[in-house]
Amino acid sequence: MNKNHTYIIAEAGVNHNGDINLAYKLCNNAQKAGVDAVKFQTWKTERIVTKSAALATYQEHNINDKQKSQFQMLKELELSYHDFRKIKAYCDEIGIQFLSTPDEEESLDFLCSINLPFIKLGSGDVTNIPFLRIVGSRHQNVILSTGMAYLSDVEIAYRTLMDAGAKSVTLLHCTTNYPCPYKEVNLRAMHTLKEAFHCPVGYSDHTLGIEVPVAAVALGAEVIEKHFTLDRTMDGPDHKASLEPCELKQMVTAIRNIEVAMGNGIKSPNASEKEISGVVLKRIVAACPIKKGDTLNACNLVFKRSNAGIATKYWDIINGRTATRDYKEDEPIEL
16 A cells, blocks of 8 residues: 555445446546546355345345345345456556455456455455455455454454465455445444554544545545445435445545645745745834844844744744844844
């Protein structure tokens, strides 16, 4: 990770609705927004969910057919490995990094075979120790979201990945709720992760709007992940908690501005301030006519903006000295 450049992941997720043409459009809009990567989710439905598993509450709220099981919903959203090869090729062509989250071992091995810079794991696997061991054994760089987890869960996950052979692990603070209310964000937990594990940290955001991910960057996030969609009114589990393309671009612009504004941490005047200080900072000038030999003090000196003269920070040096020449009112004092 580059601490001076936040790695921004546009989470397309399942917002393609099972349509590869929509996936292409998501990649294209992510590239235009200026993100570093666009991320999808890769799975075989039969391997990750039972046929009787119920929908999550947010899924029930966000899809039109409330009678679907999780299995039915996910099966309709599933893309093939062939589809993902085509999507990655398209991303390579337009100049954006392709990423995807594997939800089981077969999909993990597929993604490893197409040479991705990171394996991004979702919060649903933060306590899946057997799968984490498998992921670590593939010797990849891993980004792990940590929603729904206690710090102790994160510690076990982190150690499991590293002990199994992961090249590196980046931890993303996350609240698994779609959309996530501000009161549940707990952004300071990102600092807790940094202090506990001394590894790169970031934030996976499910709030509405762009304020929280921008704040996370100001607090030191090295990775930002944010759901986006072509249209929030589309049917599907994640559209309503996603940014639309113009909003994604606004978030990227805001984050890049914050990166520049963070600076180097050295407290000193910059070049423009040095120029402005010449006419803004107060200087010591004569409050009235002063004769050579008079004592310089608060009775005959005053502090005003002036293009010349001694800065007021040297008052203790000037106070009580003897004037070495005559001064007119408002004339700058010299040593």
